[in-house]
Amino acid sequence: MKAYLILEDGHVFEGVSFGAEKEVISEFVFNTSMTGYTEILTDPSYAGQSVVMTYPLIGNYGVSYKDQEAAHPFVEGFVVHELSRLGSNFRMNMNLNDYMIENNIPGIQGVDTRAITKIIRQHGCMNGMITTQKYNLDEVLDKIKAFKVEGVVQRCTCDAPYKLGKGDFHVALYDFGAKRNIAKELVKRGCEVTVVPASTPASEIINGNYDGIMLSNGPGDPAENVEIVKEIKELAASGMPIFAICLGHQLMALAHDFKTEKLKFGHHGANHPVRDAHTGRVYISTQNHNYVIKEDSIDPEVAKVWFTNVNDGTIEGMEYINENIRTVQFHPEASAGPHDTAYLFDEFIKMMGGHKNA
Incomplete structure (x- = not known):
């Protein structure tokens, strides 16, 4: 036909x-x-x-x-x-x-x-x-x-919380449209993961005996999620270790009053090089996003750029200076795709361990 x-x-x-x-x-x-x-x-x-x-x-x-x-x-x-x-x-x-x-x-x-x-x-x-x-x-x-x-995060998120795995660390995974491999990577590293709906109030997580918070990937314009950003602002202020991926990375930036903008044709593929600002090392990453954080909107006293895209110089990762928060625009859990940045999940485990033992 x-x-x-x-x-x-x-x-x-x-x-x-x-x-x-x-x-x-x-x-x-x-x-x-x-x-x-x-x-x-x-x-x-x-x-x-x-x-x-x-x-x-x-x-x-x-x-x-x-x-x-x-x-x-x-x-x-x-x-x-x-x-x-x-x-x-x-x-x-x-x-x-x-x-x-x-x-x-x-x-x-x-x-x-x-x-x-x-x-x-x-x-x-x-x-x-x-x-x-x-x-x-x-x-x-x-x-x-x-x-x-429009309204695509609500279309993708889970209806009710559910648990995966068992281990020493209990992670709350906000589901904005989470890929299964995010939870799998955490479970593989000895985490009990509770996947929660996108609309879950921050207070439930802060008072819920969790060791860390994961903000997932998801679809659409990050600026559309006004109520979610308010809750993330509260999560960020809690002092809990937070690791965010893709949409979660953008929402965390909005929660700190930074701005996002739409790319011309986005980054969609399994071959995008990103550079670590600390080491200069380049990793190959899988990406799927149309929006990025505007660099000129970042307050240097609040956060600093962690990764950048080698092709176009856009922001691919952030570290928040006085908070236990790290975020990346690319997908370290990528499957099928390169596994160069899977070590970032190990870094998140270390963040939770340090916080737990403090």
């Missing part, structure tokens, strides 16, 4: 439908990863967005449920140059096409993903539509331009 990708600037790409036969309007971003499409599909940070894969062949190793970063996909739509309808992997549970049908995710293949990527790089992230229906371009462009990514 024919399918169409219509971008808000008027570009139309004709291809072939796969996955669910469903019309969807969303924000479009591109991802440069060569593997890890299951992890990408199920990363809650993509809520409200469709993903264009720059690597030309997707689906060749099928889908394994063990690779999911959440219970189901959060990507709105999926765009590939060539779909491998048959997967070849002893771990696979089903092929990618069937997986997308099962989870009601539409896809389009047979389009020039290089051309789409160049458009997004030149003009920035933009809204678009995937459809198999006949359309009037003027009418659909009005609908596409009106779309906004």
Whole structure:
């Protein structure tokens, strides 16, 4: 069946439908990863967005449920140059096409993903539509331009607290759209993890016999989460060790009255170099975000830059000077992706140990 990708600037790409036969309007971003499409599909940070894969062949190793970063996909739509309808992997549970049908995710293949990527790089992230229906371009462009990514943290967070693992340290993991591997990395290091909803009051955590707090990744504009930022401000003042990733990193900055801004086309991929300001050492990281902290909004008496992006110089990590808080923009729990920065979880364990024994 024919399918169409219509971008808000008027570009139309004709291809072939796969996955669910469903019309969807969303924000479009591109991802440069060569593997890890299951992890990408199920990363809650993509809520409200469709993903264009720059690597030309997707689906060749099928889908394994063990690779999911959440219970189901959060990507709105999926765009590939060539779909491998048959997967070849002893771990696979089903092929990618069937997986997308099962989870009601539409896809389009047979389009020039290089051309789409160049458009997004030149003009920035933009809204678009995937459809198999006949359309009037003027009418659909009005609908596409009106779309906004809103309320996505509430869509992704858990409904009630739940526990994972056992160990010497008890960590409260705020779920703003948390990837499963964050909790897995903590459990692997001897932590009992209580995953809590995004709206959990700070007082519950401060008085809850926890040794540390983890703020997770998540989707959307960080500045939209006004009530959550108020609670994080209270958490920051508690003196408890805090480690934050991606959206959590941005929310912590907002809680200290710093500002965030939207990147032109974001960072989405498994090959982004980041530099440690202390050592000068460069690590390869997995990233998925559209927003960053504005460097000129940082109070140098409150916080200092910890990591920077080698490609564009944007902020990739923060250390808070008089508080037990460290945050990173990238994903140290990355799977599939480089494991260069997994040691940051060890650093968090040391932070909790020092606080516990103080």
